[in-house]
Amino acid sequence: MAKNSYRGSRKYPTEESVINEIQRRHTEGLPLNYTAVKATDDSLRLRSETLFGKYAHAVEAAGIPYNSIKKNRYTSIKCGHEFERVLSGLLKELGISYKRMSHGKHRPDFTFKNGVWMDAKLSHSRVINCQSPTLREYNAICRNLIIVYLIGPDEDRVYGETRLTHVNRYIKQLPKHRQSFYLRKFASISEKVENSVAA
Incomplete structure (x- = not known):
């Protein structure tokens, strides 16, 4: 064997x-x-x-049914890209400048001038307990890593060189009328993810 x-x-x-x-x-x-x-x-x-x-x-x-899992995966990928796009708009609106660039084989979602990388994740569940390959690989290269997630507890925690932050922490920095705009956008993405898991 x-x-x-x-x-x-x-x-x-x-x-x-x-x-x-x-x-x-x-x-x-x-x-x-x-x-x-x-x-x-x-x-x-x-x-x-x-x-x-x-x-x-x-x-x-x-x-x-295994086919439903494969469909859910594609929905998650699509929602992940949508989350990244909306987060990009939020960062711009907050005046946080970034670049989208590769670092060798690594391609974080956002790179800041100070050597800090940011990656957008739909859920914090894969990131906690170092389960995410992103966490292991990126931490070895960048100065600091920020993981911004959509689904999970509304908190901001630091694990070594990694900061795990719920997207609401960024939304709260906006004026109230803009907060509601982003809350609606992110709620729509979150609902799509939850519906795909329940399907």
């Missing part, structure tokens, strides 16, 4: 434990597509493949 087939066997020893974890993630609205699971909990993916033959078969065994 291949060495990889044992990876994750302590965490997910049985088919039932794999199914329970997939159902838990689905209930909590966490992304279940192949790429997201590989990035956040590769042992779940590996055990799914070992016990069910394919990751998609494990998802189906948990009672979730």
Whole structure:
């Protein structure tokens, strides 16, 4: 038996434990597509493949149509780009200047003159506990990293060289009439994401 087939066997020893974890993630609205699971909990993916033959078969065994997960992923990607565009407008309106540029193979959403990078994420759930590849890779290169997220607690926290900030922290810096404009825009994006997860 291949060495990889044992990876994750302590965490997910049985088919039932794999199914329970997939159902838990689905209930909590966490992304279940192949790429997201590989990035956040590769042992779940590996055990799914070992016990069910394919990751998609494990998802189906948990009672979730795998095609719906793929559709949700595309909706999330589209919403992520929309969030980034609206955040770009918000930063401009606040007078925060930035550039969009590559740093070798890395391409943060926004680069500031002082060596600080900013990346827009739909949800804080993948970023916390260093689950995000962005967090690991960017922190090694930039001076500081700011992750601005849409879905999650309305707070501003610092983890080492990384600041996790809800987008509302930027919206609150605007006059009231402009706040409502951005709150509506971001609420619309958030609703699309939530509807795609519930579908």
